Amino acid sequence: MPASPFQDDGITPEHLDRLAQGWSLLHLASRAPERVTVWDAVVLTAASAHQARLYELQVEQARRLGRIPPRTLALVVPDPEGRRVGSGGATLGALRALAAACPGRDLAGMRVLLIHAGGDSKRVPWANVIGKPFIPFPLLATDETVPTLFDHLLALAAPVPRNLPGGGLLTLTGDVLPLFDAARLAFPAAGGVVVTAPVALDIAQRHGVIGATADGTVTSLLQKASASQLVAAGVLVAGGAALLDTGIYAFCGAAFAALAGLACAADDPLRELLADGRECSLYEEVAAALVPAQRDWLRGRPLGARLSAALGPFALRHHLAADLQFIHLGSNAEIMYHLASPWHGRFARRVLAQCGAGVAEDAVVVASHLDPAARVGAGTLVSDSLLGPSVRIGRRCVISGLDAADDRLQVPDHCCLWQVPQLAAGGGPALVASVCCGVDDNPKDAAGDGTFLNRAFPQWLDDHGVAPTDLWRTGEARTLWNARLFPVQPAPANLGIVAWMLAARPTGSRQEEQWRGSLRRSFAELHERMDAVALLARREGITAKLISHAIAQALDGAADHNLAGMAMQLGGEQQRERVAALAESVPVDAPPAFGQPPRSRLLQLQSDLAAVANGGEAVAAICAARAFAAVQQEVAAGLTLRQGEPVSGCAPGQRHSVSLPARFDIAGGWSDTPPYCLERPARVLNLAIALDGALPIGAEVETLAEPRWVLQLADGPERVLGDARALAGPPDLADPHLLLITALGIAGCGGPGGITQGMRVRTWSRVPKGSGLGASSILAAALLTALQRAAGRPADPRTVSELVLSLEQRMTTGGGWQDQIGGLYPGVKCITSVPTRPLRITVEQVPLIAGVRQELEERLVITFTGQERLAKNVLQIVVARYLQRDRRVLGAITRLVELAGEGQRCLALGDLDGLGRVLRETWHAHQQLDPHCSNPEVDDLIAAVADLSCGAKLAGAGGGGFMGILAKDAEAARRIAVILDGHPGVRTYRWSLVE
Numbered sequence: 001m002p003a004s005p006f007q008d009d010g011i012t013p014e015h016l017d018r019l020a021q022g023w024s025l026l027h028l029a030s031r032a033p034e035r036v037t038v039w040d041a042v043v044l045t046a047a048s049a050h051q052a053r054l055y056e057l058q059v060e061q062a063r064r065l066g067r068i069p070p071r072t073l074a075l076v077v078p079d080p081e082g083r084r085v086g087s088g089g090a091t092l093g094a095l096r097a098l099a100a101a102c103p104g105r106d107l108a109g110m111r112v113l114l115i116h117a118g119g120d121s122k123r124v125p126w127a128n129v130i131g132k133p134f135i136p137f138p139l140l141a142t143d144e145t146v147p148t149l150f151d152h153l154l155a156l157a158a159p160v161p162r163n164l165p166g167g168g169l170l171t172l173t174g175d176v177l178p179l180f181d182a183a184r185l186a187f188p189a190a191g192g193v194v195v196t197a198p199v200a201l202d203i204a205q206r207h208g209v210i211g212a213t214a215d216g217t218v219t220s221l222l223q224k225a226s227a228s229q230l231v232a233a234g235v236l237v238a239g240g241a242a243l244l245d246t247g248i249y250a251f252c253g254a255a256f257a258a259l260a261g262l263a264c265a266a267d268d269p270l271r272e273l274l275a276d277g278r279e280c281s282l283y284e285e286v287a288a289a290l291v292p293a294q295r296d297w298l299r300g301r302p303l304g305a306r307l308s309a310a311l312g313p314f315a316l317r318h319h320l321a322a323d324l325q326f327i328h329l330g331s332n333a334e335i336m337y338h339l340a341s342p343w344h345g346r347f348a349r350r351v352l353a354q355c356g357a358g359v360a361e362d363a364v365v366v367a368s369h370l371d372p373a374a375r376v377g378a379g380t381l382v383s384d385s386l387l388g389p390s391v392r393i394g395r396r397c398v399i400s401g402l403d404a405a406d407d408r409l410q411v412p413d414h415c416c417l418w419q420v421p422q423l424a425a426g427g428g429p430a431l432v433a434s435v436c437c438g439v440d441d442n443p444k445d446a447a448g449d450g451t452f453l454n455r456a457f458p459q460w461l462d463d464h465g466v467a468p469t470d471l472w473r474t475g476e477a478r479t480l481w482n483a484r485l486f487p488v489q490p491a492p493a494n495l496g497i498v499a500w501m502l503a504a505r506p507t508g509s510r511q512e513e514q515w516r517g518s519l520r521r522s523f524a525e526l527h528e529r530m531d532a533v534a535l536l537a538r539r540e541g542i543t544a545k546l547i548s549h550a551i552a553q554a555l556d557g558a559a560d561h562n563l564a565g566m567a568m569q570l571g572g573e574q575q576r577e578r579v580a581a582l583a584e585s586v587p588v589d590a591p592p593a594f595g596q597p598p599r600s601r602l603l604q605l606q607s608d609l610a611a612v613a614n615g616g617e618a619v620a621a622i623c624a625a626r627a628f629a630a631v632q633q634e635v636a637a638g639l640t641l642r643q644g645e646p647v648s649g650c651a652p653g654q655r656h657s658v659s660l661p662a663r664f665d666i667a668g669g670w671s672d673t674p675p676y677c678l679e680r681p682a683r684v685l686n687l688a689i690a691l692d693g694a695l696p697i698g699a700e701v702e703t704l705a706e707p708r709w710v711l712q713l714a715d716g717p718e719r720v721l722g723d724a725r726a727l728a729g730p731p732d733l734a735d736p737h738l739l740l741i742t743a744l745g746i747a748g749c750g751g752p753g754g755i756t757q758g759m760r761v762r763t764w765s766r767v768p769k770g771s772g773l774g775a776s777s778i779l780a781a782a783l784l785t786a787l788q789r790a791a792g793r794p795a796d797p798r799t800v801s802e803l804v805l806s807l808e809q810r811m812t813t814g815g816g817w818q819d820q821i822g823g824l825y826p827g828v829k830c831i832t833s834v835p836t837r838p839l840r841i842t843v844e845q846v847p848l849i850a851g852v853r854q855e856l857e858e859r860l861v862i863t864f865t866g867q868e869r870l871a872k873n874v875l876q877i878v879v880a881r882y883l884q885r886d887r888r889v890l891g892a893i894t895r896l897v898e899l900a901g902e903g904q905r906c907l908a909l910g911d912l913d914g915l916g917r918v919l920r921e922t923w924h925a926h927q928q929l930d931p932h933c934s935n936p937e938v939d940d941l942i943a944a945v946a947d948l949s950c951g952a953k954l955a956g957a958g959g960g961g962f963m964g965i966l967a968k969d970a971e972a973a974r975r976i977a978v979i980l981d982g983h984p985g986v987r988t989y990r991w992s993l994v995e
Contacts, residue, residue, distance in 0.1 A: 011325045013344050015179040020140055022155035022182070024928060027888065029158065030066035032931035035939060037162040040110040041073040041098055042154070044133065044174070045090040047118035051131065052078040054532040055117065058134050058150070061536070065568055067151050075101055079118055080270050086279030087116050088286040088303070091171065093270050095263035107264070108257035109167040113157050115150070116282075117174030120527070122443045122481055123331035126400045126418040126435070128527040129535065133174040135329055136366045136383050137338075141348035142887035144565030146366045146383075149329060152177050159183035168252040169259070171282060175329050178246060180321035190253035192290045192316040194218065197324040198241040201227040208245035208283060210318055211235035218291055218316040221245070223284065246324060247283055255290075255314040262310040269303055278302040290316035332416065332439045336396055339364050340379050352566065354549050355382075360395075369545050371405075377413065384539050396439060401535070403432075407495040412502060414439045414454050420526050421534035422488050430491040430534065433526045434498045443481040443523055450480050453502060464506055470516070486526055487518035543569050544578050551582055554597065554605060560885040564608035580613030588623070598634050600675065603627035604883035627883055628876050635674040636809055643806070644748030647757040647791045652705040656786040659698035661688040661994040662773035663822025664862065664955055664964055666915070667922040668900030670929055671893050672816030672833065673875070676882055680893075682833045683900040684818040685846070685907075688826050688994040689773075689862070695994070696766035697775055697823065699783035701790050704758030709744055711737045712762040721755075728752035731811050738811060739763075739780055746807050747787035759790070770868035772954060772961030774819030780804045781820040797824035801841070814875045817841055819956075826994050830904040844904075848993075852910040857992055858970040859912060861977055865938055866985025867960035874957050878929050892928040899925070916950020916966040923953035933958030941986070945979055948972040 029036040044059070046052035055076040059068070068074050077097040079085050085093065094114055099107045121127040127135050133150040141147050153172050160170055160182050168187060172178075180195070187193055196210055205227050211220035211234065222233060230242055237243060251259050262269060273280055280286070280302040288294035289307035298304040329335050340362065341347070353365040356372030363380045373389035376382060380393055385402040393399055394413035401419050411417055415438055422431040437443070438454040445451075447468070452460045457480065461467070471483040487497050497518070500511035521529065543566060550561035567579050586606040588599065596602075607623035668684035671677060690696070704710070709721045719737055727745045731738055740761050744750060749757040763783055765775045784803045788795035804820040821831050821843060828846040833839055848856070881889040899918050906914035926933045933954065942952050945965060949972070952965040965980075967973035977988040 011179060011327075011343070012323075015323070015325055016140065016344060016346050018181050018183075019152065019155060019179060021924070022158045023140060024924065025158040026067060026155045028927060028931045029069040033069055033071060035931065035934060035936055036069075036158075037111075038069045039072050039113045039157070039161050041075060041102075042068060042113045042115070043075045043077060043094045043098055044115050044150075045094055045118045046076055046078040046131075047084070047120065048082040048528075049078045050528060050530070050532075051118070052076045054530070054535075055131055055133070057532055057536045058130070058148075061569060062148075062151065062154075065145055065565075067154050073098075073101065080274060083274060084118075084279055085270055085273045086285075086302075087282040088280035088284075088307075089270055089273045090116060090118060091169075091282050091286065092259075092263040092280075095169075095260050096268070096270070099260070099264045106167075107260045108254075111161040111164045111167055112169045113154075113160075114169060114171045115153060115174050116171065117150075120524075121175075122523070124329065124335065125437060125443055125523050126398055126416050127329075128523070129401060129418060129420050129530065131174075132329060135335070136351075136381075137177075137327075137329070138348040138351045138364065138366055139343060140346055141351045142562070142565065144352060144562040144887065145569065146351045149175070149177055156182055160185055163187055164252065166253045168250055168256050170250045171248065173247050176247070177327040177329075178248060178321075178324055179327065180324040185250070185319055187250060187252040188315075188317060191251075191255050191314045192287070192311070193250040193252065194287065194316060194318050195246045195248035195321050195324070196243040196318045197246055197321050198237060198239075199244045200241060201230060201236075204230060204242035204244060208247075209235060209242045210245050212243060212318050216317045216319075218318055220293055221284070221287055221291055243318065243320070245283060245287075246321070246326075249282060249287065255311060258310040258314070259286075262306060269306060272306075273302055276302055280307075286311070287316060290314055332398065332441075335381075335398075336379060336439060339381055352543065352546055353382075354546055367539065367542060367546070369542060369549065384542060386542060386545075398439065401538070403492055403538075404495060406492075409495050409499060410502070412454070412504070415502060417498065417502075419493060421491070421531040421538065422521075422526065422529050423531045430531075431488050432491040432493045433486050433488045433521060434493045434495060435486045435523070435526065436498055436501055437480070441480060444479060447478040447480065447483070452480055452485075455504075463504070464501070465512065471522075481523050484520040484522045484525070486522070487515055487520055488526070489518060540570050547579070548582060551586070551605070551609075555587065555602070556596070560890075562608075562885045562887060563605055564611065564884050565886070567609055567612035570612065576613050579609050583609035583613055583619070588626075598630070598675075600627045600630035600634055601883050603630055604880060607880075608884055624880060628879060631675055631879055631883070632809065632812060632814070635678065635814075644746060644791070644793065644803075646751075647748040650703040650757055650790060652703050652758075654703045654790060655700065656702075656789045657698065657700040658782040658786045658789075659695035660778050660782045660785075660823040661690055661695050661826070662697060662767060662771070662775065662778065663687065663819060664689050664773060664962070665818060665822065666900070666903045666964075667918055668831075668896050669818060669956065670816075670878065670926075671897045671900075672818040672831070673879070674814070674816065675879070676893060677816060677833050677839065678835050680835060681897065682816075683897045684822075684831045685828070685900040685903045686818060686822040686831070687828050688822060689991045690994050691767065691862070691989045691991055693990065693992070694766065697764070697778045697782055699761070699763045699779065699786050701762075701783070701786040702760040703790055704760055706758050707750075707755040708758050709741070709750070709755060710760040711740045712760075713737070713740075714762075714764040724750035724752060724755050733811070733813070739776065739807070740783065742807050742810050743780055743783045743787060746803055746810065747784060747791065749787065749791075757791075759787070761787075768864055768868070768961075770959075770961050771864070772956035772958065774822055774956060777804055777808065777815060777819030778823030780807050781824050785824075797821070797843075798841075800824060814879075828907055828993070830900060846904055846907050848907060849910065852907070852912070853993055855910075855912060855970075856907075856915075859967045859973050860991075861965040861967060861973050861980070861988060862991045863941075863963050863965065863977075863980050863986060863988045865941060865954070865960055865963050866983070866987070867935070867937060874930055874932070874959065881929075888928045892925040895925050896922060912966065913950055913968075916968075919951030919953050919964065919966055921951075923951070926953065926958055930957065930959075935960070938963070941980060941983065944983075945976045948976050948979075 029038045059074045077094045117133045134148045136146045209222045285301045288298045289311035349364045351366045355370035358375040360378040363376045365382045368382045368385045370387045371389040374387040374391045376393045377395035379396040382399045386405040388405040390408040392410045398416040417436045420433045447457050450457045547566045588602045604627040607620045611620035663686045665686040671682035711719045726741045785795045808815045830844045833841045903918040950966045955962040980986050
């Protein structure tokens, strides 16, 4: 069971939703940095220069994967001389190093995230190989990258910089993931903040507790005080709880400037700590400097006087996070407990993994390749490993960094086994140490009291014939941590020695002799001698192997892998050359075969791999363009593309005028877009709306006697065409009359051979350009309806909708089916399609009772943002990411389909607050699809009315145009309109549902 104050059984879906939103913001910061306020610097502390180098390599990979935005400085700072100076000393050292890394920059004006990550992982010794912050923890994971605790901390903290306009420092701990709403962290203009959470007394007496006044000012700090002491101190809050000091601290404004000034003083405070030989704690000494009642205690503490002088003018306040929960990875037992938890279905148990049916369903396999015959027991973690067919792993084990592809190996239940590359003296052959222990061993225990591999350590020694003098030198502390147990061998290691160590009743003198004859190191020694570069290279080699296997699966049509996401993890020159070869191996021009992915997918696979390989950018761009062209060909084959029979001889002078509503999409947009809708079920919920009392989009046609086309856009000048040569060859997308010309061709009024029926055509749209209200497709629908009527042909919504799809494919503009259906069918519609050939679309009207309709019209504010929607290349970008099988794209569109159904139910039940939640989550999903669907100006508009609204989103694909905001009530809607209309260029429209 966890030793931390909270257990993960208290974690709710809301906790995970907040973390997921942080992840979304993290992705947005890398893909659309102009929209997100990011950390100026992310700093990790390390215990030594050796550990710092290991962290640096992994931070580089985090940046490569987009976890750290390009404009954020990432810095790893070791304790000076490898000596411990405490969390407070490490904080000062980190700020001093950051100032040196940013010469000439005002450190106090920076937004800095500091993660304390120094120290040995004695209770999780296998994590010493990678560092606790980089323990794999596949919560909210995709299938191509394995998130680490460090990544989750970056996501948790992603909303915070926006709340620090004047600069500041936020500190977190590298082995704890606190789940709370960090976006609500409130900071003073100048001072300190500590995050607190209410806990029962039995928990409080084992941790730090604060006392505070009603206004939030901290008055006392207590460490592991008994229940009676807490009562006597008067620090209890409502219900007899105490306020837990979570260890999350922030320093803002002038207080941060003062702390930075102390760190950068000419008289280096770290020199004072090293000379004194004592440690300074962030949570005790530094915090005490902000609490007047602690000053007497602080005088006798390390750096006490200097901290008081620097921080004395400022106060410490607390931020109450009432529902905060901890995920503490402080020991093997805690990690196994968390891995076994259900996590509301959001914990991925296979990430970047290849394994067979012999792996227990609840085992976690990440970044590993297992032979189909390998066996892994329940509750086990396998990470960064190669396991062959003769490997048998028990229950509740940890296997990390193990190369057992060709070995026969059995690992008993509750054991850890891992390998550590070792630095070879004088450039000798590569060395590797094979290391093992029990999940529940405590390496800090004395040998006589501790356990090793699930047995009393003295018993293990007797069973294996090992004497204490084999493990410890004279005078050394006899602990498991210092025991020289683990053989160091030329790679690949002989795992027979490990098998002998793991055995309860060992047999075979040969393995014992090999153990005795080998160089052996202790936990402490082998991690000091670790070859970090070899470790990362080995992990990249496993990833390359997994990519090769994923390509084979993708080419067989057996699996959808995001190879781009996998390949981005490779950083070495040799690995990139291997990826280039894999790119060339994709059979993009092979004849289609049963079960093979479509050619568009193959071309995108090749593009993804070429983009990662050295010098492959040009090849990647060519393949991406060919992939999009292939999509258009595949869409044409999957749709019913209609071409009207030639029209001629219509009596001249007949006029047909058609006006249609605009559409506002509630949820489900993008699912209607090929190729998604040709491969998966789609659903869209949208409204047909009039603006300012009128149907805003329309067309009028008049039959002419002579074979000419007269084209007019709104009230502009007429253009006369005496032939239809514009229909020959590729469409001219720069031609403003292209839609009209294409519609005339689709309707049968002419073709490359000539004009068969003369027509005067005029179209209009009474909404601003780039509205996002589906105007271009609805305009085509209005025009084709009028042309069908003029020719005496069916002009029902279904026929016209199919004609519009044909028109858009002919124009090569792509797009889905929801826009024209939104304008052709009245009211609220839930529109679905299933991936048949041809596509089958069903339109279901959503009935609204009069009161619900009136409330919807009163509460939904429809506003033009003042910005023309810039949709350039948006379709190509989203389609490319779909072809990549980007899990964020697939997940977002799948969720949009679900949200369309949820929105339908909310409207049918009259639950408009629920509809607001649908709008809000839909907008969140859209930003996963395209980070440029919004911009800082739109973000500011939404934020300006957030307290008055239930949810908001831009219409269509976003990027500008119209926005819908569902107010909390009719009065809030009126206030929203006033606020928005006060912004330059913004206009709120009167709207009504068209029945």
